[in-house]
Amino acid sequence: MRRRLIAGNWKMHGLKAQLGEVEAIAAAAAANPQIDVALCVPFTLIAPAVAVAGALPIGAQDVHAADKGAHTGCTSGEMLRECGATLTIVGHSERRGDQHETGHDAWAKAVAARRHGLQVILCCGETAAERDAGRAERIVQSQIEKSLPDGASADWLTLAYEPRWAIGTGKTPTLEDIAAIHAIARAKLRAMVGDAADGIRILYGGSLTGANAVEILAVDNVDGALVGGASLTAGKFVPIIEAAASLP
Numbered sequence: 001m002r003r004r005l006i007a008g009n010w011k012m013h014g015l016k017a018q019l020g021e022v023e024a025i026a027a028a029a030a031a032n033p034q035i036d037v038a039l040c041v042p043f044t045l046i047a048p049a050v051a052v053a054g055a056l057p058i059g060a061q062d063v064h065a066a067d068k069g070a071h072t073g074c075t076s077g078e079m080l081r082e083c084g085a086t087l088t089i090v091g092h093s094e095r096r097g098d099q100h101e102t103g104h105d106a107w108a109k110a111v112a113a114r115r116h117g118l119q120v121i122l123c124c125g126e127t128a129a130e131r132d133a134g135r136a137e138r139i140v141q142s143q144i145e146k147s148l149p150d151g152a153s154a155d156w157l158t159l160a161y162e163p164r165w166a167i168g169t170g171k172t173p174t175l176e177d178i179a180a181i182h183a184i185a186r187a188k189l190r191a192m193v194g195d196a197a198d199g200i201r202i203l204y205g206g207s208l209t210g211a212n213a214v215e216i217l218a219v220d221n222v223d224g225a226l227v228g229g230a231s232l233t234a235g236k237f238v239p240i241i242e243a244a245a246s247l248p
């Protein structure tokens with residue numbers, strides 16, 4: 001049985017003025033110990049968030065593949081650990097889009113994160129055009145194939161399926177479509193890492209809110225969520241945490 005994980009991704013939002021939200025989210029996480037909760041904040045907020053988060057894991061949204069060197073503006077796994085981060089997202093579609101990151105880049109970042117003892121949330125997901133062309137399943141399989149490191153296992157890696165067209169749009173796939181992609185992703189994991197695939201959590205991300213959390217989180221092979229906009233305040237995020245905790 002996989003424990004559900006509800007992870008927030010604050011993207012490029014959050015100043016110290018929002019640390020009260022971190023505290024309130026940490027309190028909700030502590031009150032719902034039957035699930036895991038984590039919060040990925042901007043680099044600048046990692047250390048301040050760690051200082052108020054108690055047992056709530058604080059993560060980054062990206063990591064560089066190298067340990068150090070001439071990489072202006074980048075942040076290594078070692079630096080993230082020193083700030084107190086315990087996890088990082090890699091391969092988010094906004095980085096694949098905005099920074100032109102490839103599947104190989106996501107793979108190298110996941111490998112680096114593991115080298116520094118960070119948990120990894122590895123993202124995949126198709127564009128609207130790819131879905132319309134009937135290629136969603138193949139795209140997700142291909143992204144997993146290109147970015148999943150050897151030796152991936154539940155103790156350090158989580159996969160997140162985030163259809164790009166659902167991110168921040170208020171649109172979500174049908175429950176049947178979510179089930180189909182998560183089943184395909186599970187099968188791909190199994191083909192790549194064997195029985196270890198059964199323990200790896202697969203999160204859904206894209207316009208998940210307190211209003212649709214229960215039905216989406218109840219779908220087969222949906223082991224939690226990666227939440228953007230609705231994770232920015234405790235008022236919106238706590239109902240999602242509670243929805244996940246209410247499920248068997």
Ligand SMILES: O=C[C@H](O)COP(=O)(O)O
Binds near residue numbers: 009169208227
């Ligand atoms: O990382 C989170 C996802 O991109 C989902 O964002 P969203 O919940 O704002 O749609």
